[in-house]
Amino acid sequence: MARRPLPRILSSGSASITRGRDRGREIARTAADGATDVLHPLITILRGLRLLAVSGRQKWVATPKERRGPKLFLAAACLLAVALVPYGPILALITVMGAAAWKGRERTPVKTGPDDAETARLRGLYEALVPYFSVPDDPSPLFAHGGDWEKALDGYVFDDDGRLTRLQISYPAYFTDGEAAARSRIEQLLHTKSGRGREYRFAWDEEANRLVMTVPAPLSTSVAAQRFVTAPGETVLGFTDPDAVRRTVPVRDGDTTVDASPVVWRTGGRSTEPHLLAVGQPGSGTTTLVRSIALQALQQGDVLVIDGSGTGEYGALTGRTGVLAVESGLGGALATLEWAAHETERRLIFANRARQGGHPLPEDIKRPLWVLLDRPGVLGHLAAADGRPDPLELLQVPLRHGRAAGVTVVLADQFDAVETLTETVRTHTRARVVLGPASREQIVSVLGAEPSTTPPPEVPAGRGYVRLGTGPVLRLQVPATPDPYDEDAPEAHRQAVLDVLPGLPGVSPKQAPVPDKPVADARDGQDTEQVPVAVEAGPTGQLTKAQAAIAEG
Numbered sequence: 103m104a105r106r107p108l109p110r111i112l113s114s115g116s117a118s119i120t121r122g123r124d125r126g127r128e129i130a131r132t133a134a135d136g137a138t139d140v141l142h143p144l145i146t147i148l149r150g151l152r153l154l155a156v157s158g159r160q161k162w163v164a165t166p167k168e169r170r171g172p173k174l175f176l177a178a179a180c181l182l183a184v185a186l187v188p189y190g191p192i193l194a195l196i197t198v199m200g201a202a203a204w205k206g207r208e209r210t211p212v213k214t215g216p217d218d219a220e221t222a223r224l225r226g227l228y229e230a231l232v233p234y235f236s237v238p239d240d241p242s243p244l245f246a247h248g249g250d251w252e253k254a255l256d257g258y259v260f261d262d263d264g265r266l267t268r269l270q271i272s273y274p275a276y277f278t279d280g281e282a283a284a285r286s287r288i289e290q291l292l293h294t295k296s297g298r299g300r301e302y303r304f305a306w307d308e309e310a311n312r313l314v315m316t317v318p319a320p321l322s323t324s325v326a327a328q329r330f331v332t333a334p335g336e337t338v339l340g341f342t343d344p345d346a347v348r349r350t351v352p353v354r355d356g357d358t359t360v361d362a363s364p365v366v367w368r369t370g371g372r373s374t375e376p377h378l379l380a381v382g383q384p385g386s387g388t389t390t391l392v393r394s395i396a397l398q399a400l401q402q403g404d405v406l407v408i409d410g411s412g413t414g415e416y417g418a419l420t421g422r423t424g425v426l427a428v429e430s431g432l433g434g435a436l437a438t439l440e441w442a443a444h445e446t447e448r449r450l451i452f453a454n455r456a457r458q459g460g461h462p463l464p465e466d467i468k469r470p471l472w473v474l475l476d477r478p479g480v481l482g483h484l485a486a487a488d489g490r491p492d493p494l495e496l497l498q499v500p501l502r503h504g505r506a507a508g509v510t511v512v513l514a515d516q517f518d519a520v521e522t523l524t525e526t527v528r529t530h531t532r533a534r535v536v537l538g539p540a541s542r543e544q545i546v547s548v549l550g551a552e553p554s555t556t557p558p559p560e561v562p563a564g565r566g567y568v569r570l571g572t573g574p575v576l577r578l579q580v581p582a583t584p585d586p587y588d589e590d591a592p593e594a595h596r597q598a599v600l601d602v603l604p605g606l607p608g609v610s611p612k613q614a615p616v617p618d619k620p621v622a623d624a625r626d627g628q629d630t631e632q633v634p635v636a637v638e639a640g641p642t643g644q645l646t647k648a649q650a651a652i653a654e655g
């Protein structure tokens with residue numbers, strides 16, 4: 103049977119009753135809120151008075167019986183003095199009220215330990231570590247299933263999402279912390295259990311048997327190309343963690359200037375790492391690193407660019423003051439490298455002569471020469487197919503003698519080409535960079551040492567690690583230095599590159615026209631043969647035999 107509707111008068115009446123009740127509740131709530139606001143100071147003072155009374159009582163209870171008499175006497179004397187002093191009782195009342203208000207003020211409760219979820223996480227970590235940090239015949243194991251995790255995990259910090267950002271672990275002295283494999287197992291486990299997708303740093307204190315795991319703050323990706331504050335012979339490869347290097351440089355980061363921690367690479371006669379090798383996956387930012395180095399090198403030196411990928415990513419450099427050649431064809435690259443080898447020899451001979459004769463170095467060999475090769479592996483492959491010499495073979499002289507001759511070589515290639523690098527390249531490129539996602543093994547194979555943090559699976563372009571000689575492995579973020587003709591790159595970054603690009607010869611940098619995007623060189627085997635730039639405007643201003651031979655073709 104269908105339910106009959108209520109008579110209209112009844113239903114509207116009950117609605118008005120309900121409405122009336124709601125309004126009543128609302129008024130009561132507002133009144134209560136108002137009263138709480140008005141009475142808040144009184145509530146604070148009462149709370150303070152109660153706390154004062156409690157602490158006074160506790161002090162009285164804690165006072166030994168034989169000292170209670172003198173204390174009581176002292177209190178009575180004070181009361182009498184206050185009573186006799188003009189306005190004494192009023193002042194005493196104000197003082198007591200002030201003390202009560204201070205004592206009774208609300209303070210945010212201080213967190214004193216982990217909450218349930220955090221405790222469960224720490225206990226889980228402890229249990230997972232037991233097999234690695236215990237041996238069966240340890241009489242009092244620090245790590246045991248169901249054991250006291252608080253003794254072993256003696257420092258921890260969680261972020262707002264409840265994920266660990268710092269963990270300090272004490273481990274038994276018999277753990278083989280000197281073995282890379284044993285340490286790596288622990289690091290792997292902590293990494294997995296603390297949340298993937300973040301970078302973790304592990305600091306092993308072998309003397310104190312303590313391991314500290316931290317999550318380093320992400321490196322800034324917003325610093326773009328600019329004139330960095332460096333001394334002659336110094337190149338900023340990128341920026342790293344503030345505690346990893348002693349120096350800071352002021353850099354423009356968007357609209358502000360900040361102090362950043364640079365990774366500075368020193369080149370030239372006194373350098374212990376005179377040449378550099380950068381390796382990465384496709385798209386990891388090695389071309390950008392080479393471009394950034396080129397822009398800095400051009401401030402004081404001359405630059406030869408060999409672009410094995412032939413995608414025209416160095417087109418903006420073509421013809422600029424100090425750029426001797428930008429080559430992407432095999433023939434042009436070989437001729438340019440041959441020239442570079444002869445130029446290195448020439449510089450060496452002149453430098454030796456000057457030293458032997460006790461003269462200062464001639465001006466024409468003082469200006470640094472940079473040979474930048476991006477993806478030489480591709481050219482090596484083409485050369486092998488064509489029966490011509492491998493470009494890397496021609497690099498032997500600049501690599502071996504470049505340091506004394508003021509010639510610096512920078513090579514960038516992908517992981518699959520590392521095996522094809524010659525022994526000379528491996529020996530003389532002591533500054534090493536790995537960019538982009540890479541496994542621990544890949545990083546170790548390039549840098550010769552473990553990375554300082556766990557490499558995350560996804561990293562922004564230009565992020566990686568750097569190691570100068572036998573120094574520590576540092577995290578690195580290369581400054582954004584896009585091809586200024588790359589329309590996909592942010593406008594501000596492209597403009598930043600244009601601002602530091604040298605002008606065209608005879609044209610002031612401000613007047614220099616921005617050429618149209620250059621067409622990528624055809625890779626159908628035809629050489630671009632741009633060597634005349636190198637030959638005609640060679641740094642010596644004087645053609646050597648080799649240069650003349652190249653010019654003649």
Ligand SMILES: Nc1ncnc2c1ncn2[C@@H]1O[C@H](COP(=O)(O)OP(=O)(O)OP(=O)(O)O)[C@@H](O)[C@H]1O
Nearest residue numbers: 384385386387388389390563564580581582584591
């Ligand atoms: N340090 C950086 N900051 C910002 N963006 C970057 C950085 N490095 C690279 N990129 C961007 O990532 C993309 C790939 O960079 P780049 O061409 O330098 O990589 P690559 O390793 O040379 O790759 P490929 O060999 O495939 O060209 C470009 O769009 C570039 O602008």
